[in-house]
Amino acid sequence: xxxxxxxxxxxxxxxxxxxxxxxxxxxxxxxxxxxxxxxxxxxxxxxxxxxxxxxxxxxxxxxxxxxxxxxxxxxxxxxxxxxxxxxxxxxxxxxxxxxxxxxxxxxxxxxxxxxxxxxxxxxxxxxxxxxxxxxxxxxxxxxxxxxxxxxxxxxxxxxxxxxxxxxxxxxxxxxxxxxxxxxxxxxxxxxxxxxxxxxxxxxxxxxxxxxxxxxxxxxxxxxxxxxxxxxxxxxxxxxxxxxxxxxxxxxxxxxxxxxxxxxxxxxxxxxxxxxxxxxxxxxxxxx
Amino acid sequence: xxxxxxxxxxxxxxxxxxxxxxxxxxxxxxxxxxxxxxxxxxxxxxxxxxxxxxxxxxxxxxxxxxxxxxxxxxxxxxxxxxxxxxxxxxxxxxxxxxxxxxxxxxxxxxxxxxxxxxxxxxxxxxxxxxxxxxxxxxxxxxxxxxxxxxxxxxxxxxxxxxxxxxxxxxxxxxxxxxxxxxxxxxxxxxxxxxxxxxxxxxxxxxxxxxxxxxxxxxxxxxxxxxxxxxxxxxxxxxxxxxxxxxxxxxxxxxxxxxxxxxxxxxxxxxx
Numbered sequence: 207x208x209x210x211x212x213x214x215x216x217x218x219x220x221x222x223x224x225x226x227x228x229x230x231x232x233x234x235x236x237x238x239x240x241x242x243x244x245x246x247x248x249x250x251x252x253x254x255x256x257x258x259x260x261x262x263x264x265x266x267x268x269x270x271x272x273x274x275x276x277x278x279x280x281x282x283x284x285x286x287x288x289x290x291x292x293x294x295x296x297x298x299x300x301x302x303x304x305x306x307x308x309x310x311x312x313x314x315x316x317x318x319x320x321x322x323x324x325x326x327x328x329x330x331x332x333x334x335x336x337x338x339x340x341x342x343x344x345x346x347x348x349x350x351x352x353x354x355x356x357x358x359x360x361x362x363x364x365x366x367x368x369x370x371x372x373x374x375x376x377x378x379x380x381x382x383x384x385x386x387x388x389x390x391x392x393x394x395x396x397x398x399x400x401x402x403x404x405x406x407x408x409x410x411x412x413x414x415x416x417x418x419x420x421x422x423x424x425x426x427x428x429x430x431x432x433x434x435x436x437x438x439x440x441x442x443x444x445x446x447x448x449x450x451x452x453x454x455x456x457x458x459x460x461x462x463x464x465x466x467x468x469x470x471x472x473x474x475x476x477x478x479x480x481x482x483x484x485x486x487x488x489x490x491x492x493x
Numbered sequence: 494x495x496x497x498x499x500x501x502x503x504x505x506x507x508x509x510x511x512x513x514x515x516x517x518x519x520x521x522x523x524x525x526x527x528x529x530x531x532x533x534x535x536x537x538x539x540x541x542x543x544x545x546x547x548x549x550x551x552x553x554x555x556x557x558x559x560x561x562x563x564x565x566x567x568x569x570x571x572x573x574x575x576x577x578x579x580x581x582x583x584x585x586x587x588x589x590x591x592x593x594x595x596x597x598x599x600x601x602x603x604x605x606x607x608x609x610x611x612x613x614x615x616x617x618x619x620x621x622x623x624x625x626x627x628x629x630x631x632x633x634x635x636x637x638x639x640x641x642x643x644x645x646x647x648x649x650x651x652x653x654x655x656x657x658x659x660x661x662x663x664x665x666x667x668x669x670x671x672x673x674x675x676x677x678x679x680x681x682x683x684x685x686x687x688x689x690x691x692x693x694x695x696x697x698x699x700x701x702x703x704x705x706x707x708x709x710x711x712x713x714x715x716x717x718x719x720x721x722x723x724x725x726x727x728x729x730x731x732x733x734x735x736x737x738x739x740x741x742x743x744x745x746x747x748x749x750x751x752x753x754x755x756x757x758x759x760x761x762x763x764x
Contacts, residue, residue: 262676289678303698313674313678317677
């Protein structure tokens with residue numbers, strides 16, 4: 207087991223009028239190579255939770271184990287953890303600062319203490335992975351378009367070659383094409399190099415397409431931790447938490463209500479399409 | 494980490510002091526600061542201390558939280574105390590080489606220390622109990638007569654409220670960028686002074702960019718709502734004195750009278 211959370215609690219500004227219990231008694235474990243979707247309403251504690259994973263926030267109580275080691279042990283080096291658990295924040299393009307795209311991506315690997323050649327190599331690889339062409343390497347990061355900036359910022363984390371990649375709403379504010387591009391690249395990365403991905407998102411379609419398992423958070427608690435299909439089959443519960451299932455799940459449920467014998471566990475458009483076609487080609491045709 | 498700065502922050506408790514008109518609190522703070530320098534004797538300190546702690550008690554802001562604000566100015570405070578302690582002429586009661594401490598020095602150092610501490614406590618109490626909006630509203634209202642001598646009162650108070658509003662936003666932004674760079678292996682804590690200064694670049698550049706972006710957005714939003722300065726502008730919640738505010742003023746006057754009386758009695762040699 208790669209990451210284990212054991213009864214994690216976090217309280218903001220404890221002991222003052224601003225005190226807020228951000229996350230409560232969170233326990234789970236994640237295997238290497240999993241693709242986890244983390245969903246929850248705004249303010250449900252998702253961002254706080256993921257910042258625990260690379261030690262940026264220290265839990266008020268509880269333990270976190272990474273590759274079998276307790277990260278709160280005094281001897282544990284948090285900087286090593288941060289190189290292994292890459293965290294891409296919301297709107298990561300706001301953290302770009304260097305004069306060129308290439309230098310900005312090199313920031314992470316250089317901080318790891320790698321020599322210049324290795325850092326350059328990694329930066330180049332990372333930029334290729336996110337689909338930034340050679341013509342943009344020497345451009346100023348502030349000249350790029352929104353989607354390009356986002357990809358450069360993600361490359362900045364990828365260049366550290368993390369074992370776990372956490373992305374906090376990587377598609378927020380992007381156009382549909384930019385969104386699909388980024389998600390496809392993340393998925394490809396997951397399949398090619400078998401790194402663990404944790405994707406925080408508000409889009410149920412995104413997690414339905416890519417995630418194996420879903421964590422659902424509500425008011426600081428982890429309320430569901432099941433496979434994607436299982437979670438979306440309980441869409442009535444999700445709605446109570448101001449979440450929902452993907453659109454197609456509703457379509458399939460509506461078809462079922464009309465009397466068509468379709469399975470209601472379809473969560474992606476392709477699945478739904480296949481199920482409907484199968485029904486139409488079968489001799490029974492419904493009932 | 495950076496959220497720990499408490500000076501100038503608002504602390505909601507809905508106490509009597511919070512509900513007071515901001516103009517009372519502004520003039521109160523002003524009078525309080527003046528009153529700190531109107532006396533020299535021990536009795537004056539008793540009066541001021543009593544007043545300050547009663548007001549702190551009334552505000553319901555935890556004392557621990559108020560004192561935390563002193564941390565930011567501790568260096569300045571220590572400087573003043575040390576200079577007063579060693580450099581006030583008089584009969585030495587203790588000496589070590591060229592360092593001499595006189596009775597007068599001890600006296601003026603401790604009194605200066607207390608005065609400065611009270612000054613900071615008093616003024617931070619105002620920001621703890623008044624929202625930035627109320628504060629600038631009150632200030633604009635108090636300074637309103639100055640517009641006759643061509644002081645741009647509305648513009649000043651608008652600038653002040655925007656500046657105050659940006660403090661928490663920029664602090665939050667700093668926190669966020671810091672974390673984002675730390676996630677990329679940046680180290681803000683170790684190394685010599687040059688290395689540390691250099692390590693701030695990845696923080697400062699994005700911070701500047703975002704400050705300009707936000708300022709731009711705000712200007713745009715204000716223009717979109719046809720903001721064009723103070724002329725003919727009305728308020729949604731105009732400030733109105735209520736009876737509790739007059740009581741507030743009365744208490745302030747009584748306090749000031751006491752301190753002045755102490756000062757006069759000192760002069761004529763009764764105290």
